[in-house]
Amino acid sequence: MGLVTEKNLSKIIIFTFIVIMSTMVFAMSYFYVKNTYSDFDVEMEKFQEEYYADKKNTLKKEINTVIDILNYNIVKSDLDDEEQKMDAIRLFNNITFEENTSNYFFVYEVKNMQGGDDFAKLIVNPNRLDLVGTYISTNYTDSDGKKFREDFLRDIRQKGESFTKYSYKKPDTKEIKQKISYFKYYEKWNWIIAVGVYTDDMENELAAKTKEFKKRVKNQIVQNVVLFIMFLSIAILISIFISQKIDEVLKNYENKVLSNAKELEELNQSLEEKVKNEIEKNREKEQLLVQKSKFIALGEMISNIAHQWRQPLSELSSILMFIKFKYSINALDEKTMEQKSLEADKVLEYMSRTIDDFRNFFMPKKEKEEFYLYKVIELVMNIISSTLKNYNINIEINVDKNIVLKTYLNEYQQVLLNIINNAKDVLIEKNIKNPTIKISAYEEDTYVVLYVEDNGGGVLVEPKGKIFEPYFTTKSESDGTGIGLYMSKIIVDKNMKGKLRVRNTKEGAKFAIFIPKDSSIKDINYEFV
Secondary structure: OOOOOOOHHHHHHHHHHHHHHHHHHHHHHHHHHHHHHHHHHHHHHHHHHHHHHHHHHHHHHHHHHHHHHHHHHHHHHHOOHHHHHHHHHHHHHOOOOOOOOOEEEEEEEEOOOOOOOOOOEEEOOOOOOOOOOOOOOOOOOOOOOOOHHHHHHHHHHHEEEEEEEEEEEEOOOOOOEEEEEEEEOOOOOOEEEEEEEHHHHHHHHHHHHEEEEEEEHHHHHHHHHHHHHHHHHHHHHHHHHHHHHHHHHHHHHHHHHHHHHHHHHOOOOOHHHHHHHOOOOOHHHHHHHHHHHHHHHHHHHHHHHHHHHHHHHHHHHHHHHHHHHHOOOOOOHHHHHHHHHHHHHHHHHHHHHHHHHHHHHHHHOOEEEEEEEHHHHHHHHHHHHHHHHOOEEEEEEEEEOEEEEEOOOHHHHHHHHHHHHHHHHHHHHHHOOOOOOEEEEEEEEOOEEEEEOOOOOOOOOOOOHHHHHOOOOOOOOOOOOHHHHHHHHHHHHHHOOEEEEEEOOOOOOEEEEEEEEOOOOOOOOOOOO
């Protein structure tokens, strides 16, 4: 007995949908969390670089501000040069910084710009009052053995300023800590004015901000994972509701079929009525097969939608996280927001087009339409391309873009999709090396033929026409129903008045869809090349 029956068909479809959606949501959640933490590490590294650069700019700005004050006081004051220097020294000693920091100004009066012993007098240093007024040497080394005074004096001679890192005693402690200082030459008084910051203060502040950022990112991850799970829960509830509705429709249909069968049995009084009854039963079976075919196609469409949406959903998630992160560090400018909005719009437009393609594919149309054959092939490829790419199946299309058909568009699309799906399944089942599906077409005076050829080894049953019989399948009961090619044969031969044929080539099977240009013409000689 087959696994798929009319009684459990809706449940299998919904179960498949739930499995696919659950897999997608959990996969998205996993990669989202992984990529978020990876992006966080990159952003934090960038933030640290910007933080240190900002600290250096702050030191430089402090020095320039004090020099501007000195220049202003010199212009406005009536004091002589020595009195102005004393006022400046008092200013440097009385400048206070932010609470819980260890910043201070220190000033050298240069005696020998080339360096050496007694190259300058230390005239301001609130941290080392014991050295104020004494001469200092460039040969002095810090705890790491570095002659940092030689380094900053060399930069002063070349550029007039210097950023230098060295070890020095921290204020109000006996500890020696790493320090970054900015030195600038004040030519008017032959002074070198400097200010610095201890790196452990910077690291403590940076660690606090890093902890805060981590907390924000963690909260964002939790919020988005919860949203994913909520989305999955809502999708499951909707699928269960749809399943119940499908069961009701099938049950009503089954009751109606039973009722009609009973009425026909009561009216079966003559041979003519028996013939009519058999015809009616065959018609109902055919309709049931059509209904099954549509449900199976719906299941395949859901799978194709999942393939089509997986990548754009991942891209959309990355865009949203980038915007949130930029916003969280106050780095979301108008240009970035506009760029990311355009990227998101493009992803959403692609997803919307995908849904339109699937909706139009299943929209019933009873009237014949005139359409370009190449456009139909493109639409079918849009629907199934992601699945083919997933299995590395190559598609070769050689069709004149000017070939026009006039027939039932949706039914023609369904036939083409069934044949391509059948070829795809064979290539996957047999694990063919370099799997390929070739699509070609040509036009005669009375008909148009479309070929679909694969390299899957061909049809192995005899006679080959047996594959168009209902419920015949070479697949396992769980993988095939045997109605896809049967329905395709019915659609082409009966509805479109054409021919659906198959033959073997050296590499595989070759299907031909013959459609007459005028359905009123009889006895058309279809040539299968």
